[in-house]
Amino acid sequence: MSDAFAEGPPITVAARLEAEALIVxxxxxxxxxxLLLTLSRTQKVDLRRISILQLAQQYxxxxxxxxxxxxxxxxxxxxxxxxxxxxxxxxxLPPDPKDDGPSGEDLxxxxxxxxxRLAAMRDVAARLMARNRLxxxxxxxxxxxxxxxxxxxxxxxxxxxxMQAYAxxxxxxxxxxxxxxxxxxxxxxxxxxxxxxxxxxxxDWTDILTYLPEGWQADPVRRRSATAATFAASLELAKAGRVxxxxxxxxxxxxxxxxxxxxx
Amino acid sequence: MxxxxxxxxxxxxxxxxxxxxxxxxxxxSATPLTVANLAARMPHGCDPAEALAHLRRRYDGRGVHLVRxxxxxxxxxxxxLGFLMRNEVVETRKLSRAAIETLAIIAYHxxxxxxxxxxxxxxxxxxxxxxxxIELDWVRxxxxxxxxxRPVTFVVTPEFLDHFGLESARDLPGVAELRxxxxxxxxxxxxxxxxxxxxxxxxPPPDQSELFAD
Amino acid sequence: MxxxxxxxxxxxxxxxxxxxxxxxxxxxSATPLTVANLAARMPHGCDPAEALAHLRRRYDGRGVHLVRxxxxxxxxxxxxLGFLMRNEVVETRKLSRAAIETLAIIAYHxxxxxxxxxxxxxxxxxxxxxxxxIELDWVRxxxxxxxxxRPVTFVVTPEFLDHFGLESARDLPGVAELRxxxxxxxxxxxxxxxxxxxxxxxxPPPDQSELFAD
Numbered sequence: 001m002s003d004a005f006a007e008g009p010p011i012t013v014a015a016r017l018e019a020e021a022l023i024v025x026x027x028x029x030x031x032x033x034x035l036l037l038t039l040s041r042t043q044k045v046d047l048r049r050i051s052i053l054q055l056a057q058q059y060x061x062x063x064x065x066x067x068x069x070x071x072x073x074x075x076x077x078x079x080x081x082x083x084x085x086x087x088x089x090x091x092x093l094p095p096d097p098k099d100d101g102p103s104g105e106d107l108x109x110x111x112x113x114x115x116x117r118l119a120a121m122r123d124v125a126a127r128l129m130a131r132n133r134l135x136x137x138x139x140x141x142x143x144x145x146x147x148x149x150x151x152x153x154x155x156x157x158x159x160x161x162x163m164q165a166y167a168x169x170x171x172x173x174x175x176x177x178x179x180x181x182x183x184x185x186x187x188x189x190x191x192x193x194x195x196x197x198x199x200x201x202x203x204d205w206t207d208i209l210t211y212l213p214e215g216w217q218a219d220p221v222r223r224r225s226a227t228a229a230t231f232a233a234s235l236e237l238a239k240a241g242r243v244x245x246x247x248x249x250x251x252x253x254x255x256x257x258x259x260x261x262x263x264x
Numbered sequence: 265m266x267x268x269x270x271x272x273x274x275x276x277x278x279x280x281x282x283x284x285x286x287x288x289x290x291x292x293s294a295t296p297l298t299v300a301n302l303a304a305r306m307p308h309g310c311d312p313a314e315a316l317a318h319l320r321r322r323y324d325g326r327g328v329h330l331v332r333x334x335x336x337x338x339x340x341x342x343x344x345l346g347f348l349m350r351n352e353v354v355e356t357r358k359l360s361r362a363a364i365e366t367l368a369i370i371a372y373h374x375x376x377x378x379x380x381x382x383x384x385x386x387x388x389x390x391x392x393x394x395x396x397x398i399e400l401d402w403v404r405x406x407x408x409x410x411x412x413x414r415p416v417t418f419v420v421t422p423e424f425l426d427h428f429g430l431e432s433a434r435d436l437p438g439v440a441e442l443r444x445x446x447x448x449x450x451x452x453x454x455x456x457x458x459x460x461x462x463x464x465x466x467x468p469p470p471d472q473s474e475l476f477a478d
Numbered sequence: 479m480x481x482x483x484x485x486x487x488x489x490x491x492x493x494x495x496x497x498x499x500x501x502x503x504x505x506x507s508a509t510p511l512t513v514a515n516l517a518a519r520m521p522h523g524c525d526p527a528e529a530l531a532h533l534r535r536r537y538d539g540r541g542v543h544l545v546r547x548x549x550x551x552x553x554x555x556x557x558x559l560g561f562l563m564r565n566e567v568v569e570t571r572k573l574s575r576a577a578i579e580t581l582a583i584i585a586y587h588x589x590x591x592x593x594x595x596x597x598x599x600x601x602x603x604x605x606x607x608x609x610x611x612i613e614l615d616w617v618r619x620x621x622x623x624x625x626x627x628r629p630v631t632f633v634v635t636p637e638f639l640d641h642f643g644l645e646s647a648r649d650l651p652g653v654a655e656l657r658x659x660x661x662x663x664x665x666x667x668x669x670x671x672x673x674x675x676x677x678x679x680x681x682p683p684p685d686q687s688e689l690f691a692d
Binding site: 139140141142143156157158159161162163164165166167168169 | 502505506507508509552570571572573575577578579581582583585586598599600642643644650651656
């Protein structure tokens with residue numbers, strides 16, 4: 001957040017004080033609901049009687065202020081702002097009889113419920129942590145009895161150990177060094193090897209697809225690999241001056257013939 | 265006496281002796297013991313439940329109490345004497361606010377899914393938060409929810425109860441008021457289709473092998 | 479009561495309270511405590527020696543005794559009840575990596591044959607590993623597979639579920655869920671390349687529906 005201040009235009013002391021009055025410290029909040037709960041406290045009423053309309057206004061004001069200060073707000077704050085703007089319009093405008101969605105009042109009531117529930121959880125969490133706790137206020141036996149008869153070995157393992165062991169096995173494959181599974185891959189080297197042996201006999205233009213090796217034509221995966229390798233090998237041979245290539249039009253078969261056979 | 269008189273034809277020992285036995289076993293153990301644990305080690309025909317009731321009265325008001333933890337029982341120092349045990353205090357990692365709130369939500373709403381926790385807090389539960397609670401042995405996996413997707417749920421453990429001095433989850437502070445106020449209800453947002461984390465209800469629940477095929 | 483009323487001008491607490499204090503301290507202490515140790519922790523003006531004398535009488539004939547160890551004091555279970563503590567001494571050892579992995583595979587894939595376990599682990603499983611799991615009562619033989627050779631299968635036992643606090647093996651989370659819950663160790667095993675489950679910290683945590691997309 002401090003970076004955001006640094007990058008923005010210089011802020012006067014007065015402007016900064018004004019901003020602080022609005023507590024624009026988004027970092028202090030755990031999400032939009034938390035921010036809403038804090039804002040709702042300024043209404044100084046029971047959460048059950050809170051004005052959602054007023055709260056929406058406060059939240060939108062907060063977001064405006066943050067924008068004016070060029071603070072970057074996380075996306076979920078903006079999503080909440082958009083939703084509250086929508087809610088505000090639903091609450092202010094007369095209900096549309098054709099709309100069978102939830103009414104503005106229903107939505108507002110649910111938001112009030114969420115705020116009350118979060119406040120209640122905060123409250124009981126604090127009460128829970130304030131209880132007398134084992135090892136802090138209440139103590140177990142400091143010296144569990146050590147009776148040395150009947151020593152028994154017990155193997156221990158926790159659920160966490162078990163789950164981590166499983167995860168380790170199941171993710172092992174993801175992290176082995178990267179190796180291509182080669183059984184469906186025909187390499188350019190293999191294609192070159194094969195074609196070097198065959199082009200000597202190819203005096204006439206022949207479709208390069210006729211050079212696909214045995215057993216690589218039916219399975220589409222293997223066929224694709226062999227085609228790519230054969231094509232690459234053909235270009236390689238043409239570059240080396242050993243063959244000529246031609247294609248009559250786009251997508252037409254690519255044909256090849258040996259140069260040596262013709263020239264030599 | 266070295267041989268436990270188990271499975272003898274004699275009568276069970278008098279209740280006074282049974283009480284001593286239960287007292288000794290609970291005293292020797294740092295962790296709570298269930299009635300079944302106690303019975304398994306006592307001579308045949310004993311009634312540890314009754315012995316526990318006597319023992320509890322005997323320790324009433326003493327410096328050490330007999331407390332109930334879920335289905336089990338343990339001896340614990342009286343809470344008002346904690347100040348004497350400063351030397352014994354176990355330093356614990358301070359829990360983050362997120363972890364404390366997540367713990368409270370799991371305790372009060374259990375069994376609860378991750379999506380439900382997030383819905384209540386209004387933010388996503390960060391990696392490591394639940395992990396930390398599981399590592400502390402305060403939270404464990406519960407039964408999967410029978411909603412589509414069969415999400416895993418979290419529940420609190422007997423260690424949680426023991427740590428916070430609770431007999432059961434019903435004794436959580438304020439739980440009755442929260443329930444009466446409807447704040448523990450699972451109330452879906454109005455007009456929303458299926459609740460968070462739910463998927464197409466026509467989707468059959470995946471079987472075990474599918475679930476774990478990553 | 480949270481503040482020890484040390485060095486106050488008030489009188490020492492009544493002897494009944496002093497007795498409670500000594501009782502709690504001796505109970506919670508891992509080592510025997512001397513009168514001086516006790517006095518140092520108690521409010522000003524207390525008389526731990528007298529409290530010890532009262533306490534000793536109180537525990538006379540009970541399941542637990544107050545005993546003197548050198549010039550210090552400790553609580554010990556009555557010697558005649560030693561037979562009850564027999565199960566108390568258990569040496570806990572961690573399961574080997576091979577065993578825990580084998581156990582995990584059985585739990586996640588049951589019923590599963592030895593050959594299947596080996597295929598998943600990528601190494602052979604020694605006879606001793608499965609034997610150990612069977613001896614621990616965590617694994618038992620399931621029904622034979624209806625495949626050629628009719629190999630035996632392994633399944634987990636109710637004792638396994640009990641030990642790991644599971645209602646059923648179906649409650650075990652899948653790998654995607656483990657990762658989402660932050661339960662995967664982020665450090666890769668040595669020489670294993672990129673970290674397990676490591677993600678861009680800016681990457682938003684997956685939502686519930688992604689969690690179950692296997």
